[in-house]
Amino acid sequence: MGMWKSSVLFVGLSFVLVTAGCGQDDSSGDSASVSGQLEHTITGIEPGSGAYQATEDALSQYNNLTGWQQESSSAMAMLTSLENAISNEEPIVVSAWSPHFIFAKYDLKYLEDPKGVFGEEEYVTTIAREGLKEDKPGAYTILDRFELDISDVESFMLTIQDQEIEATAENWVEDNQETVNEWTKGIEDGGGTSVDLAMTPWDDQRVSANIMKVVLDQKGYDTSITPVDPAVMFESVANGESDASLAPWMPITHGDLYAQYEDSFEDLGKNVTGAKIGLAVPEYMEDVNSIKDLKSAEQ
Numbered sequence: 001m002g003m004w005k006s007s008v009l010f011v012g013l014s015f016v017l018v019t020a021g022c023g024q025d026d027s028s029g030d031s032a033s034v035s036g037q038l039e040h041t042i043t044g045i046e047p048g049s050g051a052y053q054a055t056e057d058a059l060s061q062y063n064n065l066t067g068w069q070q071e072s073s074s075a076m077a078m079l080t081s082l083e084n085a086i087s088n089e090e091p092i093v094v095s096a097w098s099p100h101f102i103f104a105k106y107d108l109k110y111l112e113d114p115k116g117v118f119g120e121e122e123y124v125t126t127i128a129r130e131g132l133k134e135d136k137p138g139a140y141t142i143l144d145r146f147e148l149d150i151s152d153v154e155s156f157m158l159t160i161q162d163q164e165i166e167a168t169a170e171n172w173v174e175d176n177q178e179t180v181n182e183w184t185k186g187i188e189d190g191g192g193t194s195v196d197l198a199m200t201p202w203d204d205q206r207v208s209a210n211i212m213k214v215v216l217d218q219k220g221y222d223t224s225i226t227p228v229d230p231a232v233m234f235e236s237v238a239n240g241e242s243d244a245s246l247a248p249w250m251p252i253t254h255g256d257l258y259a260q261y262e263d264s265f266e267d268l269g270k271n272v273t274g275a276k277i278g279l280a281v282p283e284y285m286e287d288v289n290s291i292k293d294l295k296s297a298e299q
């Protein structure tokens, strides 16, 4: 809690500083002055996220990011800062990822990443605890078959901006019976068996976990969803406290955690492909197209 409060204060303070900076005659728009207006700060998300770690890696690997810092907060606070910046046409660099509705809602571009710190394509994979196959074979098979189109995840994420996630998941299952029938084909009723899914707290994961809950519950399982940090998500599946998770992002985002626990869970394969993490800026930042275009604080 203490950390949460101080991040909010910090976000508030930097916003004042950035706003104050814009009042000065600093409107030439070249990337050096843009970097100054940004106070050499990247707006990041939760410190426990893979995206946060990748951004820290970028800060240490790009020489031109000397003197830059990442302001960690939460995905929600990042969105608020982004919205504020866009409504005032101010520069901002955010930690971004796809699937996410921000690319549908705003004109944003990923910055090129010539050093490949953020990797290229990411995928999301399903992991299960050791022994799930024997203990709950029906649930295991459904988890194993589960896969979503990235475009479905994205439009679902947009819908839950103003609609309840549970109802949206039920509608999705109703509208996609053919797909769901393939996942549940030949599976016997779960007879009230519990299934615990460990979930990370970002919307794309809330989407898949909630769809999975509807599907499993309709098959007679009793599914609970536990939101945790990525590290706890891996740990709880590895030690058997959770049955499964649909949340690991690979190969970069959660690669280190995956490697750490790899021997203690089973990977059931990709559930979303075509994902991505990186740094993004509004399209109106015309001179900034690559991470290399951000200017060192020491110039």
Ligand code: PBE
Pocket (backbone or CB within 6 Å): 045, 048, 049, 050, 051, 052, 097, 200, 202, 204, 205, 230, 249, 253, 277
């Ligand atoms: N994300 C969304 C998460 C994984 C899912 C990219 C914000 C992360 O960085 O850990």
